Amino acid sequence: MSTNDGYYIPEPSKWPIIASLTLFVTVFGAVNTIHGTSIGMPVLMIGLISVLAMMYGWFSTVVAESPSYNGQVDVSFRMGMMWFILSEVMFFAAFFGALFYARVLVMPWLGGAGNNAMTHEILWPTFEAVWPVLTNPDNTAFVAPKEAMGAWGLPAINTLLLLTSSVTLTIAHHALRKGERAKLNLWMVITLALGVGFLVLQVIEYMHAYDESMGLTLASGIYGSTFFMLTGFHGFHVTIGGIMIAVMLVRCLKGHFTADNHFAFEAAAWYWHFVDVVWLGLFIFVYIL
């Protein structure tokens, strides 16, 4: 419903309640999968598929009605996306915080610093307070990795891929603003390819890490925990961002967006730059330092 002086209020919609239900089915399936019950995996799959279907439906509705939006709705969407990205930043802040706390405080304390001499002497005498941790306090309960993940192999290439993809995305955006659709499509394809390349290399990196010769796993102590939690959630966000880019590519190919009206494209671009920035933090604090 659009009111006479330009306010836009959507009609009642079935999508929010469907969204809540599909989210619930997903988490219910997730818990049951973790607990190993027989219904777990099927329910989780139904949940995930229905979440994707819901998003397709909801976003289609928004795309269809977007010509009737006014400038105020556009600003609301922009602000909403920015605040959402801030919340994502804070989600990563929790894991970065855990990493810093473990490295800066827990390591020396377990190694006997401050008033923790007895902790070290009596509880964990073999523990050495160095990062990356190659000897855990209890090395039988948590088998430490044989070596740490280096920074200058695949991770450096991945840094290059992701940074380049931010540039190519910006080139695509400029093309969109100038109405050069062929150039837009080309650079979107390149951006998506770079993103997929990043994910492929990360899978290879993970396989390498989980290989016996390295033994870096989620369960290999605090180094593995922080490593996989941070890079894993980042990879998950690259996947989401990649899906966004793919959807934008399809919409570009279908001829959606105009030179000065393409909020969805910009939102996806912001998100992509955000995962890029998070990666820089990861590359510095997880890999290099």
Added chain:
Amino acid sequence: MSEDHHDHKPTGIGRWLFSTNHKDIGTMYLWFSFLMLFIGGGMAMIIRAELYQPGMQLIEPDFFNQMTTLHGLIMVFGVIMPAFVGFANWLVPMMIGAPDMALPRMNNMSFWILPFAFGTLISTLFMEGSAPNFGWTFYAPLSTTYGPASTDYFIFGVHLMGISSIMGSINVIVTILNMRAPGMTLMKMPIFVWTWLITAFLLIAVMPVLAGVVTMMLTDRNFGTSFFEASGGGDPVMFQHVFWFFGHPEVYIMILPSFGIISQIIPTFSRKKLFGYSSMVYATSSIAILSFIVWAHHMYTVGMPLAGELFFMLATMLIAVPTGVKVFNWTATMWRGSLTFETPMMFAIAFIILFTIGGFSGLMMSITPVDFQYHDTYFIVAHFHYVLVTGALFAIFAGAYYWLPKWTGNMYDETLGKIHFWISLVSVNVLFFPMHFLGLAGMPRRIPDYALQFTDFNQMASIGAFVFGGIQLLFLYIVIKCIRGGEKATDRVWEGAEGLEFEQLPSPAPFHSFTEAPEVK
């Protein structure tokens, strides 16, 4: 567009399931919160019944732990927070001259996640093993190494609540920043809108941290990580740091909207402008900023370096300054006003006094060496119930009485309201004040049994609890009676009421608040 079209309401169950209307969604939030108040309150009654006498009377210790855990979680996430979101939904568009919230569909989604989240949480009571039994703060390793299987349901329940809160607060922020009527500058906004703007910012900043900490719990429990496990190089104390980095701003999330409500009510019944409007805004902002650097005052006794203890002690004491500004301003607003004492005003005045008591006990505990005595005793239980029950909940009561006539078009029953107020006021103090003494004498919290010498004060507290719990049924009756009829409210409702919702909208307010932006001078 004709006037009657604005009041065209969808009908049937679809009106609620598919709603994009801020008032309907606000109503659902408020009723949800009300339902949860009785569920969480029922758990409190079980706790107080068990504690009526020393020794084990009614329930098993493990069930007692489940009750304290779920009572806390439900009251924090299911009662106080949804109630304030309900107020925000109802009032923010009306107060800033907007037709609705900025993102109405997302608004409905944030509500409808809640029944699923709390359904999940409460269903843990019926699961094999037990419901979560580690306290609402779910400290590791109680919740990781030793948590029951249902803890994983609790974790995903918290994830759902977090999604709901983040979407809700994005909506509030965007509405306030983007939907204000022309002329409504930031410094002309009603204080309630200001407090919610800041609250929403806090929510967006810390709910993701809560999601992070429960995710680390989940992987520690199920996937072999060792964030909170010293033998793998982690630290259980790290759990407390991450949790309280969320938890302390969360405390202000639960009180800042109350400050907003009280700041609307006191001027109305004093028939004066709010004293020190801008200092209220700055004080609220200062409290919000400080809330990010005081979290470790919840964990003085856990073993921190001395510099940490000192820093968090001094930073915590600093919060008393902006809070003092607020209490001063409310008092100064009443000074030489022509006061009348309708029920909302009664609750508001009680709020100022009793919240201040809660604030003072907080100040006592901010002193690190002193806190070593108070930590994890009934003193802290008394403290946070003074700020959350006689603080946040009283503000919710005050706000409900204050705006019910605007929402329903009918006046509530003033006599019953006064009865509700006086019985609540007396019983809540009988309930919580003795807990200060119990705590100072050393009675630990979260224990189903106690030494004989604590009996008298515990019996007082239990009697207060039963009366306070019972009288809320009267509040339910008052609300239903008000919705169904009663003396018609005027558009202004209260003689001294100011603000767009009272000056420019009829009672009851139309389905969509402002379809044309009002002029704000």
